Amino acid sequence: MMDNPTHALIVENLGKRYGKMEVxxxxxxxxxxxxxxxxxxxxxxxxxxxxxxxxxxxxxxSGRISVAGHAPGSTAARTATAxxxxxxxxxxxxxxxxxxxxxxxxxxxxxxxxxxxxxxxxLGPAAQxxxxxxxxxxxxxxxxxQALLGHRHVALLDEPTSGLDPMSRHDLxxxxxxxxxxxxAVLIASHALTELEARTDRIAIMxxxxxxxxxxxxxxxxRAALPTRIRLTAREGAADHVQAQLGGTRVNGCSVDLQCTxxxxxxxxxxxxxxxxxxxxxxxxxxSLEDLYRHYCGEGM
Amino acid sequence: xxxxxxxxxxxxxRTVRRNRWVFTATLMMVLFALALTFAGSAPTGVLGVxxxxxxxxxxxxxxxxxxxxxxxxxAFDAIAGEVERGTLGLVLTYPLSRGEMLLGKFLAHLTALAxxxxxxxxxxxxxxxxxxxxxxxxxxxxxxxxxxxxxxxxCFLALGYAxxxxxxxxxxxxxxxxxxxxxxxxxxxxxxxxxxxxxxGGSFTKSVFPxxxxxxxxxxxxxxxxxxxxxxxxxxxxxxxxxxxPIWAAPLSLLLWPVLxxxxxxxxxxxxxx
Ligand SMILES: Nc1ncnc2c1ncn2[C@@H]1O[C@H](COP(=O)(O)OP(=O)(O)O)[C@@H](O)[C@H]1O
Ligand SMILES: [Mg+2]
Numbered sequence: 001m002m003d004n005p006t007h008a009l010i011v012e013n014l015g016k017r018y019g020k021m022e023v024x025x026x027x028x029x030x031x032x033x034x035x036x037x038x039x040x041x042x043x044x045x046x047x048x049x050x051x052x053x054x055x056x057x058x059x060x061x062s063g064r065i066s067v068a069g070h071a072p073g074s075t076a077a078r079t080a081t082a083x084x085x086x087x088x089x090x091x092x093x094x095x096x097x098x099x100x101x102x103x104x105x106x107x108x109x110x111x112x113x114x115x116x117x118x119x120x121x122x123l124g125p126a127a128q129x130x131x132x133x134x135x136x137x138x139x140x141x142x143x144x145x146q147a148l149l150g151h152r153h154v155a156l157l158d159e160p161t162s163g164l165d166p167m168s169r170h171d172l173x174x175x176x177x178x179x180x181x182x183x184x185a186v187l188i189a190s191h192a193l194t195e196l197e198a199r200t201d202r203i204a205i206m207x208x209x210x211x212x213x214x215x216x217x218x219x220x221x222x223r224a225a226l227p228t229r230i231r232l233t234a235r236e237g238a239a240d241h242v243q244a245q246l247g248g249t250r251v252n253g254c255s256v257d258l259q260c261t262x263x264x265x266x267x268x269x270x271x272x273x274x275x276x277x278x279x280x281x282x283x284x285x286x287x288s289l290e291d292l293y294r295h296y297c298g299e300g301m
Numbered sequence: 302x303x304x305x306x307x308x309x310x311x312x313x314x315r316t317v318r319r320n321r322w323v324f325t326a327t328l329m330m331v332l333f334a335l336a337l338t339f340a341g342s343a344p345t346g347v348l349g350v351x352x353x354x355x356x357x358x359x360x361x362x363x364x365x366x367x368x369x370x371x372x373x374x375x376a377f378d379a380i381a382g383e384v385e386r387g388t389l390g391l392v393l394t395y396p397l398s399r400g401e402m403l404l405g406k407f408l409a410h411l412t413a414l415a416x417x418x419x420x421x422x423x424x425x426x427x428x429x430x431x432x433x434x435x436x437x438x439x440x441x442x443x444x445x446x447x448x449x450x451x452x453x454x455x456c457f458l459a460l461g462y463a464x465x466x467x468x469x470x471x472x473x474x475x476x477x478x479x480x481x482x483x484x485x486x487x488x489x490x491x492x493x494x495x496x497x498x499x500x501x502g503g504s505f506t507k508s509v510f511p512x513x514x515x516x517x518x519x520x521x522x523x524x525x526x527x528x529x530x531x532x533x534x535x536x537x538x539x540x541x542x543x544x545x546x547p548i549w550a551a552p553l554s555l556l557l558w559p560v561l562x563x564x565x566x567x568x569x570x571x572x573x574x575x
Contacts, residue, residue, distance in 0.1 A: 089391075
């Protein structure tokens with residue numbers, strides 16, 4: 001199978017059924033070398049299933065996948081692919097170093113690459129301890145370390161932030177950026193849109209087995225046209241007056257919530273300042289990542 | 302390919318060593334073999350053979366039960382356990398074929414089993430040789446017993462992998478392993494015995510029965526050890542059973558079984574989705 005070298009990963013019209021249940025419907029997505037794509041969707045949307053199909057761990061009911069120009073599950077495709085599973089598990093009785101050495105041998109890498117990698121993910125001091133004694137976060141880091149073995153064309157990270165503390169998340173950004181800088185196509189599955197996913201080049205969104213969006217964050221925000229929220233705090237007893245003037249909804253005694261689109265923002269603000277003394281404070285919240293996620297993944301679409 | 306098989310084997314052997322499987326299995330073999338050897342030391346004088354010969358005969362019976370048991374105990378978890386703990390998916394995304402993975406595990410488990418069998422049967426053999434004498438013949442019988450017991454173990458390791466791949470859970474695989482042990486080691490013989498009694502010396506007993514006996518790896522193991530030594534046959538009272546068979550039948554069966562069972566396990570493993 002020969003494919004366009006500008007794409008490390010190609011998924012075309014992919015369908016997957018388990019019995020009668022259609023888990024994936026006509027999924028099409030491509031990832032170029034060096035590109036970072038976040039794959040978002042609620043639990044059960046089909047993200048992990050898509051990743052398992054790309055890995056060749058399970059087989060599609062319809063459609064086509066090409067991994068660095070090879071069929072999924074072939075030796076060449078597996079050599080080219082790094083994978084961080086959603087529930088990462090290892091042999092409990094092996095030490096971190098022994099487990100990673102096993103993976104290095106399987107990947108055809110020299111065992112001397114193992115210690116630097118363990119240091120890279122901050123596991124150097126724990127390398128000689130059995131994995132059975134480790135915390136979930138440490139196992140997650142080991143999972144990340146094995147995904148960094150050798151040079152891979154495609155990296156599939158399934159919920160890579162689960163179990164990581166904020167500091168480790170920060171390291172994770174750096175590692176993902178490094179992978180991409182080395183030309184690896186990175187696909188990150190996640191059930192939320194957070195800082196990490198927002199830092200990717202593109203965001204693909206799945207809902208109940210279908211791809212409902214695939215674009216940059218900026219364009220997704222523009223298309224969603226989500227309102228900015230404004231919260232006014234009125235002087236004592238003046239909340240009713242403010243609501244009568246501007247509309248919106250009353251919250252806890254002296255506050256009023258308003259919504260407006262981006263282009264109405266300035267007009268709304270001048271009306272607020274026109275009320276003068278009765279408004280004691282104004283807070284503005286532009287649409288958050290969470291709002292955006294809810295907009296595309298919510299059931300109300 | 303060899304690197305990957307050896308990498309799996311090394312990790313797997315570490316695991317069975319660290320979870321004390323090697324130690325426990327060896328201890329069991331040593332204790333049972335010693336107990337049987339010295340409990341069964343009575344008939345030496347009557348039959349005019351050395352103690353090692355008697356010991357080999359009783360250890361043959363022991364190994365028929367214990368070698369398959371130990372092999373199944375170590376093998377049932379090999380695939381189902383990894384699926385259950387979630388370790389299989391990641392390993393299979395590496396450029397490692399399922400056949401290589403199976404062979405790596407087989408190599409490690411067979412080594413562990415060989416240690417337990419060699420130390421166990423060897424220690425008891427040595428003890429009886431020291432206390433009751435040995436001959437070139439009985440030493441050879443002991444060597445053959447150890448080698449064939451390892452082969453018997455190999456066969457049940459592979460059967461255990463097949464059971465492990467076929468069942469959805471480790472608990473299911475354990476149940477299936479117990480079932481396999483019962484069928485091959487106990488029920489098969491009972492069934493044959495019933496058929497022989499029913500046949501009452503007819504053509505079944507003469508022409509079919511010996512072949513059916515050789516077809517079961519556990520019985521092939523017994524036949525090979527008994528047919529190999531007149532003295533062992535004398536002590537174990539099993540001389541007649543394999544009389545109608547060509548000399549190669551039992552060895553062929555015992556050598557073929559591990560290969561066929563491994564192929565079976567490989568086919569069953571192919572259908573496992575981690
Ligand atoms: N092996 C399987 N057999 C049957 N259904 C499955 C299997 N794996 C996943 N599913 C179903 O497919 C759907 C998508 O699951 P998954 O891909 O894990 O979602 P996500 O990773 O987006 O949370 C779920 O409804 C799940 O129950
Ligand atoms: Mg998932």
